[in-house]
């Protein structure tokens with residue numbers, strides 16, 4: 520049995536990770552400031568004596584004895600990370616420093632949930648880990664993109680300078696149950712709009728692309744990365760290479776739900792990346808990992824979740 524700290528553990532991805540780690544017989548400490556996370560995501564775990572929920576902000580130091588740290592604390596939806604951009608930078612940068620400092624002191628292994636946003640609006644397609652990216656340092660998305668890039672720098676520096684055992688994964692757009700219904704990201708927005716019969720809000724012409732990964736595939740990739748040998752630090756892309764336009768996604772959601780919702784077009788937010796698709800050759804080679812769940816299958820599971828949630832509210 521390992522003792523494991525998950526920062527951002529009450530969020531969408533973090534709550535699935537806590538569940539998985541507990542299921543494997545570990546002791547889990549879930550740390551969250553509940554900015555975008557919700558107690559309802561972890562309420563079913565509270566009876567488990569090996570689960571602890573701690574309200575704490577990662578910009579402040581946190582001391583605990585653990586074997587492994589998964590650092591997920593950071594809002595991931597553009598709407599939420601742009602709400603207080605200075606706080607977003609602090610969360611990424613000071614959160615990374617605090618978790619790396621902790622890992623150094625207690626000799627824990629630490630995994631950083633980085634992002635495809637480090638590639639910005641990419642000029643290389645699909646994106647390989649060797650691509651340095653095309654990021655606007657002063658745009659609306661830069662608090663998140665640059666914050667995550669500095670976090671990667673810090674992880675490499677602590678590894679090289681202090682021998683901290685690190686793991687960096689670059690996560691591509693992930694969706695599934697436990698997303699907040701008002702999260703603002705495209706999959707949850709479209710599903711909630713279609714279930715309510717509201718207009719589906721496509722930003723721009725809807726010809727921008729994303730590659731959508733179901734959350735279970737991500738959790739498998741995270742666990743494999745943490746378990747692999749210490750000499751593989753990453754960064755490694757974890758995403759589903761299936762690439763779709765946003766308009767295709769809207770049409771899929773409408774069809775799967777059988778909704779009467781109409782598609783409406785709204786302005787494209789600034790610096791919105793035009794295309795995004797992971798090259799996952801490195802994950803295949805080093806982790807023997809690849810996603811298993813198609814967009815259609817994953818959407819059906821996610822629709823079931825939101826349908827139930829809306830019925831309860």
Ligand code: NAD
Pocket residue numbers: 526527528529530531532533550551552553554555556557575576577578590591592593594595596610632633634635689690691692693694
């Ligand atoms: P989320 O917003 O659902 O979860 C983030 C969690 O972090 C929330 O519970 C939130 O309350 C918590 N948090 C935020 N700031 C905090 C702080 N200062 N101190 C403590 N807790 C704080 O987002 P998610 O989709 O679950 O993303 C989890 C991680 O994965 C994030 O680091 C995100 O950048 C990364 N990621 C996610 C995706 C994706 O598509 N879901 C893609 C790339 C990277």
Ligand code: UDP
Pocket residue numbers: 596597692703704705706708709720721722723727729765787788791792
């Ligand atoms: N998007 C959209 N309608 C929405 C929400 C998002 O058309 O209601 C678009 C958004 O402009 C972007 C894509 O969907 O091009 C993915 O947006 P999301 O916020 O989910 O993630 P990110 O842009 O960070 O990949």
